[in-house]
Amino acid sequence: MRTDSTLDLPLVGLAALFLGSGTLHLVRPQVFEPIVPPQLPEPRKIVEVSGVAEIVCGLGLLHPKTRRIAGLASAALLVGVLPGNVQMSVDAGKRAHRKRTPKSAAFFAGTLARLPLQWPMIKVALRAGKGTDA
Template sequence: MSLPTSVKVLATGFAVSGTIHLVKPEVYEPIMPSWVPAHREVILASGVAELLCAAGLAVPRTRRLAGWASVLLLVGVFPGNVQMAQDASKTRNTTFKAAAYARLPLQLPMIRAALRATREG
């Protein structure tokens, strides 16, 4: 069975984002909600989780489990995306504002792709 395009895009996005989390974690520190402890460690752990999800989505045998893990990960990072949008609204950087607010509705198709992966295993 061929991997749906939406799942390929999700896996690629996780691979890129996960790599950035590990190589340049400071990129994500400003968007961490204040109530989350150990910001650096959480960023690194989420990078590892994204890479594991990406790899799992690529392998038919692990795709169903990786799909569910991806759903949980996307729901888990949503507060960070909301925090980023709130912070962006306080700046004059319109590019940052546009990117921050664009991320919020993108979560829905990403979650849909992850759910689709749960049926493609």
């Protein structure tokens, strides 16, 4: 294994996802508030803090000197937001069952399909956190 300070497509993609999503969290927090699990307090604050964290992680992944810590933080963040993604699927499933429209069914399917995509993103983040090609 060698230390790799170059950006590859998966790493740039993860950084871009974090930067876009983080910005959206801050510009349109009301979109994300409903997916904050109901057991957590102050959904707006959670959305804003997670948005800032995503932007910081995204920027950190782009620079070799901050990539290792940003990779580890990114992996932790992806694990941390997983309950929100699960909540989104649960809510979408309830809506799809209630409405029974193709649009609500398609949205529900999309939220389910998104869940396993967390793993490859976590893998990319952990690779960056190791600071190696592996």
